[in-house]
Amino acid sequence: MRLLEDKVAIVTGASRGIGRAIALEFAKNGANVIVNSTKPSEPMDETIRLIEETGAFCTPVYGSVEKESTARELIDSAVRTHGKLDILINNAGVTRDKPLMLMREDEFDDVMSVNLKGTYQCSREAARQMMKQRSGRIIQVSSISALSGRPGQCNYAASKAAVVGFTKSLARELGKFNVLVNALYVGVIDTEMTRKMPAAAHKEITRNIPLGRIGTPEEVAGPCVFLGSDLSTFVNGTTINISGGAYT
Template identity: 40%
Template structure:
């Protein structure tokens, strides 16, 4: 790693969307901090893939169900890699259930992991980005934050909260050269969608104007753009990657 190489931290990057983001940012020249909550082996595989392609990657573990750990994660990345230029708040969990049956612990777990930890990580990152007068924070929200979804009151509330957080931080720290944006993915190909019966897939895809699920690489491409110099005048925005599901 060179002294001028920029550093990106992607939370929840041991698999799925986070993995695609980590690989893309590495391709674009970032040294990548690969984070995992439980999947250390998978995170190591992502890091090895980056290194095999000539990139730089380090692996960091942290349980983001405790927001304080998110701040410690950021500090650990900076201590190890010397700087932090891009923070992608991607880590998230689900604890689905109808609202009247939802347990307090399921509400709390999702809000803590998906929203409070993103705030804690952002707060820690901003302290360092302010000194550099430069930085990118990218929050991974969801199409359901804008459209709602039955059985996911906790998840929807957390993802909607990320959009509000994005707008507030963008206004607070734009003058310091820090941009803050959100991405709202729709149905993205994953282990979960692969397991859906064909009829169910067709029903979901019928509600998507582009008629298909998206890919992790398509979301990662937007992350990479928002992390680039080309997006320097974009902040406070929520951009959908949903095939037209939410056109508004």
């Protein structure tokens, strides 16, 4: 059974890792997907190729999500091509890890701009369309850093905690329009970034995960399919923890 048959979804930060896995899983479940990254690249070409191999329609939109023009083009592209927008996944994010006393102002601002302002821009533009339709799903990718904090991530943890507060407030605003807004607390996932960790750090992180391993991008994509499907019609304003029990 394809849980997202004929749905139209936007996935930001889709060139690799979690974003690519979400976009591909959506396509496998019947959705047509608008994918976003800051600029064309070989990884983005690969994402598009993999989606099109499923038979789904894939449209790329390039640009930084914190810019109103990019957010507007994402939603306009969905409506122009498919006549509607069913699901927005706010996945795009950056890190600029550094101890607070060494963190430059621009490193703080960059993280807040992409992770929080990007969520604001895309959610606001999507909400306009979804309110007209009186239906839709907005799913934010947050982090367990928002719950636990992590040394060197004052900027990142703050941005991801703010995304959760944003989610809960927006869910209250849009519920009467049948637009559901939820978030994910994502733990340590096997991506290019985590593969660059020193072996000792990787071992220490894994030791603190009750399942004894880090997660895969596909294990984040699955809950996104659930939240985007008709299996979750009474799930609103909540956050699903996807961390293998590392922080619950």
